[in-house]
Amino acid sequence: MTNLLVSITDFFDGLQVREKLFLAIGAVVVILMLSVKILLPMWDSYNQLAAQKNTFENDFTWLQEQREAVVKLANNCPLIRQQRGADKSILTQLVRRNQLQLKAVTETANRMSISMAGGDSNRFLQLVHQIACRGFAVDSIAINPVENNIALLEATLEVRRVD
16 A cells, blocks of 8 residues: 555656646546535435425415314314213213114223114214214114114114224
């Protein structure tokens, strides 16, 4: 390694002043070109990311301003004041509000099963929608006619809390 450095310094010492100046200017130009070649893509990436960040911030600000409208579009649920109380009592109130006869509400670790009866199938659909709007996910629905009374329907829903 030292032999290589000695031979380079000997070569450089053997050059005339204008040749040394030419090599020094050439080295500076090569270093500048390499710097530009390395830094220019980084600068472009920075500019693209800054523009993308501004776009995302504008979108986020707009979404915050339009939060209520977006929520209505997303789930089509009316704005409901959150009820306090046990999930069982909330579900019981919803069943009774829809004029369905509540038979049983059984609660397991993370699910609830609701058995009910009623004469109007649309009331069951309304109930499912209201349950979903209250923050429950309906896992299964079974609606069957009563054997002795064709006009009467029995339904069993399995729901779980999602929020």
